[in-house]
Every structure is written in structure tokens, then in C-alpha cells.
Amino acid sequence: MSAQTPHLEIRGLTKRFGAVDALADIDLGIARGEFVCLLGPSGCGKTTLLRIIAGFEKADRGHLLLEGKDITELPPHQRGFGMVFQSLALFPHMTVAENIGYGMKLRGTAAAQRRRRVEELLEVVQLPAIADRPVAALSGGQRQRVAIARALAVPPQLFLLDEPLSALDAQLRDSMQIELRQLQQRFGVTTVVVTHDQTEAMMLADRLVVMKQGRLQQCDTPTEVYRRPANAFVAEFLGAANLLPGVVQADGAVNVLGAHVGASSRLAAGSAVTLAVRAEDVRLQAVGAASAPHVVGDIEFVRDLGPLAELIVRCGDERLRCRSADAPLREARVGQKVAVHFDAQRCSVFPAAHA
């Protein structure tokens, strides 16, 4: 992509609540049509950031630029963004059609035209016949779609969603994730979603923005964030990861669990490091048949979960979580010894106190 002006640019955004830094110096650029997910644990500032983008909160420092124009001081109702709230916030005293048509009504669109657009949108979100129903009569999934239709009725510059699927039950959530992604692709609208659910983020986003305590941790495609986490926090947040203390050896190899098990690092010899390896990247073999450098551990826990086996292997002081599709491992028993090694490509090594 060329170095053109990003659609939305966030510069040096800072927000304090009392003595706490909700957001510390955030810099971020979002391209037109991109689907960005703000991901992080509660309290990391993701919702605050979204609300500042929407205009409902004011940053203490920093700027927001939309296509190069500074919109930092612009009140929310002049920004032309479409937002889906966590509570959905459908107007209880209006029908579905009135809700969806509200934005157009404010802009003076004629009633007939409004009606056409409402029905068009309802078709898109697959709720064709409910235009005149009162909002209270809808199910959870239906309300969700009406909220989305409402936000997109007047084509917005930015589509903002605050934990949009958190109120749905698991099955509905899964199908809605797919629909939401498809909708966004179809409309091509620049989208920012806040979520604490890692799977959801992976499903929806072109780019993940991982946040912790008001700071950006990593900002990359989901695959990159998953495979090459920037630090131990990101590694742990996205998928079950084992974090092991280790030491860099003279030859660059990293010793973990008292032995070299395949990882290496370019940090200075003697540095203390944290090695992150995902449960599914821990390789387990029978003790005799071990090929690569390995460490021997005892199986503490094993469970056949259907497609995978979930195991906990104790090596010295550490307990490793492992997941594997290997058939023999499903029949492993507690107390059995097993050889553990890591795929060097799949490990991440970070300086130790750098969580």
C-alpha cells in the first residue's frame, strides 16, 4: 500500500482518569476499508479509545484526523460515524423502521425514500418482514442485526462497534461473527471493533491492535500477532501459551527447563529470557523414539477432547500445557514419561522482565 493519508489517524492520544492513565500516547493509523480489532483485557483502554474516536469522551492530549482533517474537537453528532453499542441501545419507543430510519430522518430524507432504504437494509441483514414491529418484540439476534442496520443506514465514514456480540449466546455469536465480517466486506466501510475475545478478533480483523493498560502492545495481522507475538503478554493473551524462564547460552541457544530444546536467540549470552510456546506447538514423543534435543517430563493430566488431546506435562518445576492431534497421545496415561521438545520456528523469545 502506498504511503497515502490513512483514513483515520490517531496521534499521541492520552487520557487520564484521576491518577490512572487510561490511554498513554496512542499512535495508530487505519486504512480505508480496513477492519481493525482493538483487543485486550478489561481495563486496557480499548473502550475508552473507541469512545474517544466516536466523540463521547475527550482525550487530554493528542489528535484525531479523518482523511487528514483534525476532528478532535468535533462533537459526536457531526462526525458521521455509525456505532453499535454494547447494550445495542435500540430506541424502545420506536419501531424497527423508525430506529433504522432515524439517521435519515435527521437529514431530512423523504419518508418514501427512507422506507425503501430501511427495507433494503433489512434484506441485507436477513430480517425482511419486521419493519413495523416494536423493538421490544425482537429476539436477541434480531436486535443485534437491527442495531447494525441502523448504524449503516446512512453510510458512515467509520463503523464502530463496542463488544457487539457479547450479549449473544455462543452459537449465535459464532454465526454473527461470520455475518459481520461478510457485511463489512460487502459495504467496504472502515471498521473498528472492540472485543476481549481473542477468537472473535481473529475471525473479524484485518489487523489486530492488542492493548494493555492503556498502551499498544502489538499492531499487526492476526496471523503475525499469533505467530510472532511482540512480547510475553501478547503471546499469552492470544491462545494458551506456556511461558518459561530461560537463559541464553554462548552459542545463541536458549536453555529452558535445564536443557536446550530447540529455541535460539540473538540476545547477549547470559541474558535471562522468557520463552513463549503455544500448547499446540509443544512436541511430545515416546522417550525412546525422541529425535531432536529434548527434555523428559511426566504426564500429570490427559484428556481426550475429541479432535485433540489436552495434556499437562511436568518438567522439573514447570507444568506445560500441551495440545495434540496425535492418536497415541490420547491413550497416554498419567505418570507416563514423555520426551518434550519445541519447534524452534514456533517459539518466541523475549527479554525476561519485559512482560
Place this chain on the structure above:
Amino acid sequence: MQTATTSGAALVTRRADARRPALTAAMPSASPRASPRVSPRKRATLLLVLPAVVLLLPFLAAVLFILRYSVSAESQAINGWSLAHYGALFEPFFLRSVLLTLKLATLSTVICMALAVPIAMLMAALAQPVWRRVVTSLVLLPMILNLLIQSYGWMMVLGPTGVANSVLMQAGLIERPLSLLFNEVGVLVGLVQTALPLAVFPVLGAMRVISQEYLEAAGSMGATPWRSFFDVTLPLLKPGLISAASIVFAYNASAFAVPLLLGGRKVQMMGVAIRDMISPMFDWGGAAAAGVALILITLVTMMVATWLATRAVQLKEAR
């Protein structure tokens, strides 16, 4: 300093200091925003609050006015400063009125509370909403309806040919009608009736908070309903009872319509005395001073009650 690193096709935003100076020149300063003198938000809030405050101003003005009048050197105008009006309150006419007021207020409060607790218990115990609403409406009636109309009712109940006397005479309990009206008895009855809602609702509220477990525990230890009531329910209700009683006392001490309508010329509670000072006596300064005295009495009552109530709560929590 935060850097957002990316790779691949996504856009890069790096804190490139080389870029900054040119852009900052074109933008407002990156330092914390200077806020305008009165933020639009505060101005909006002020506008929202203003109409109501304006409507309340005459009230505040009236209060200040009466305070000022009470220390005026004249009786019919505000002029100069003097405590003569307050001094005049210490003459027998007014003092008798004060004593009468205190007596009737206390009596009516006691009776009110004695009736309010059973009523509140009944209301708390009603399971069906229909009955609850009927009883609530019955209790609320004295509060909503015209005091004048209610005194008509009492006149017909307590009068010589009224309901009470008719029933008693027909039952053979008395031979001549009792004098229940246009005297202290009539006023007392009226005071109890009009203040009843004020007593019931706070007690009801306090009762709802009492955990069932206390009563169940008492019952399981062998306490009869009477004992549970006196040993558990009443003490737990104490703070609520005290505050309800203080409200009733203050309300009845300031009563005007009831003693006026049901007391004939004979029951000179403070409210009526104040009115007499206005007309026919035209002693406005005196009336003002008397009014302030009445306010003080109610204020002191409320403060004493609050103090007692908080002490009761503290004792309860200390145990």
C-alpha cells in the same frame, strides 16, 4: 513512547520525528487543550437548572423576608432592628399556645405511631397486589384530600348528632351526647388522621428491610409472636420509628387547618395563634417572630430525632 510495528501490506505509523515539526506547525499545539472560560457543558447545565431555581426564588425570598420581619422594629413594616417581637412571645397568651401545641403534638404522635405499626405490618403482610393497593389508597386518602373536606367529615362523625354519638347512644353506653367536637378531643382526632400516612410509609419502609431471618430465629428459639414483636421487631424498627415520629410531630406542631376547623375558637395551637396575630391583630412582626419560633421547634425536633436515630443505629451495629 509507543511504536506500533507492522509488517506486510498494512500501513505504518511510526513516531518519525522528522515529520513532526512540519505538521505541528499546521496544527494546534499538541499540549493539553486550554479550556474556555466557562465550558459549554457547564453553561448548558446552568441553563437547565435555571427555570426551576427561578420558580423556587419566591419561596426563598419569602423565608428570608419573614426572618427579616421578625426582627423589625415595627409591627407592620420592615424598619430598623429590634428583638421586641421575640420578647412579646413570652407573654402568657403565646406561651399557653406553645404548651398546648407541644401537648397535642406529642399525644397525636404517640397515637399515630401506635396505629401506624399495625397498619404497616398489615401492608407488609399482604400478598396480593390488589389488596395492597386498596389499603395503600385508604392510607393515602388523608394526605391527598382537602383538609377542609375532611373536617366536614369529622364534624359529622363527632358532632352531637354525629355517627359516634349515635352509635354510642344506640348501644346504650351513654345517655347524653359526648362533646367531641370544637375542643381538644376533636382536634386530636383530626391530627391523628391527617398525619397517619406520614407515619405509615416510613415505618413500612423500615419494616421491609428487616430480614426474615431474625424473626425465624426468634421463633425457632421458642418466642411467642408477642415476644418476637417486642424483643426483635420493635428494636430493629427503632430508627425508622424515631424518624417517622419526628416527621409526625413536626407536621402536627405546625397544624393550622385542623385546629381552625375542628377546634372552634377554643383550641389555640401555634398555627392558629399566628393567624390571629395577622388578623384581626395586624401584628405582622409578631406573627413573623412566632413563625420563626415554630420553625425552630420543628428544626430542633428533627435534629434531636436524627441524633437519637443515629445513636440507635450505632447501638444496633455495635451489638
Place this chain on the structure above:
Amino acid sequence: MSAALWSRTNAGSFRVAMLAMAGVGLLVAALPVLVIVIMSFSGDAGLEFPPRSLSLRWYSSAFDVLRGEGSDSTVSAFEAMTTSFMVGAVTMIASVLACVPLAYALVRSTGRWRHGVQLLFTLPLVFPLVVLGVAYLLLAETLAQRTGVELGLWRLAIPHIALALPFVLRNCLSAMQGVGRDLEEAAMSLGASPLRAAVDVVVPLMKPGILAGLIFAFIISFNEFTVSFFMYTIDVRTLPIWMYSRTVSSLDPTTLAISTLIIGLDVALIAWVDKLVAGKGRLF
């Protein structure tokens, strides 16, 4: 305390005693009203209870009086009734118009000033009515003396408004608290200015509470006696005051009929308020 607990723990003499006392209390509360209503249907000329015959004659007499016929005082019943309704209307409109924005500001803002303001608006409740009447009277008279301004209807409306404000505010506050902030933000995200969002979303959702406030303010004003007693003049008086001046000498059944009509109106209005507020906390 639940109903189940009541029946399990309170049996025998305790229950009887409590029920009896409660019965006495309720009787005391309701007796005057019941007697008036019954007596207004009496066919006798005298005021003996129980009535020996029933008739509607006093009602027809009442309607005549209220229409202004045969009036013997300077202000007829019709004028007094009209004044009552007008003052009531002014009171309810003014207090609601003031309390809705105030409730909005109190619920949506932060800051310690809110406690002070709420306290301020409960003052009229705790103030002795007599003293309030005297205070307003002194103020109005002095105003008339010094500036010659005659207030007319406002002599009554201004105190009534002050008396109604605490109740109306309470109603509006609870109505306002039922409207989530996210609804307003949603409206703004769709392009509504804050004012537009308030009008399109907040106020419609507050409707039941606002209506309840309106009715309640009217009831308070219509039934007000004490302060009106101090503030009335030869030309301006409310219905209760008119009734008082008529019955100072004696109580006649026509007045009872009028009273019953007023009681009917009050009960109907309160039932309406009850339905509007249903379940969402009570007036007290």
C-alpha cells in the same frame, strides 16, 4: 417481612390484636370521607346519621351552585372553581416545565452541587405550611404597598408551585433514571445534536413519569387549603376557600355534595397516577 412469614409466626392473640389495631387505624383514616360520601346521598334536610332516605337532590343543588346561580357572596362558586382549575393548570405546567430539564441535569451531570440542589428542593416539604402562608402574605402585601403591583392569580400560583416542585421533581428524577445514557449516545451517533437527542429519545421515554408529575401537581394545587387561606383576596379565591366561607356559619348538605364531587375527582386522578407509576417506586 413476607406474607408467608406473617402467617407462620403471628398466630393467635397477636394477630388478632394487630389486625384490630390496623382496622381501627384504617377506619380513622377513611371514616370522614366515607361519612361525607354517604351523607351526600341523604334525602333528609338535617344532618343525622344514618340517613333515613337517599336522594340526589343535593347533587342537583350542587350543580346549580357551581354554575353560579343564586350566589350570595362576592365570588360565586363558579368563579372559585374556575380559579382553582386555572391555578392548578398553571402550577402543573410550570412545575413540570422546570423539573424536566432540572432532572436531566441532575441525572446526567456529576459534581457535588447536585446534593445541594436536591436538598434545596426538598425545603418546601419540611417547612411549616402556616409559616409559609404568613411569609408569602407578608411578601405579597409589602410588594403591593411599595410597588403597587397586584399579583392576581399569581398570589396563589406562586406558593402552589413551590409546594408542588418537590413532588414533581421526584417523579421526573425517577423517570429520568430509567433512560440509559447509551440511548442518547446512540441518537447522537446517528447525527442528532444533544438537544435533538433529548427531545427525540429522552422526553418520550419519560412520558409516564412526566404525566404523573403533572397530575400530582394539579392534585396538590387543587386541594391546597392552608397557604391559600392566607393568600386569598376578595377577587381571587379557590374552591376550598369558597367552601370555607360558605360553611363558617353552618354545614349544609349541598357542600357535602360538592365535597363528594371533589373526592371523586381526586380519587380518579390518584388512580391514574398510580397506573402511570405502577411498580416503579411509589410517591413516598
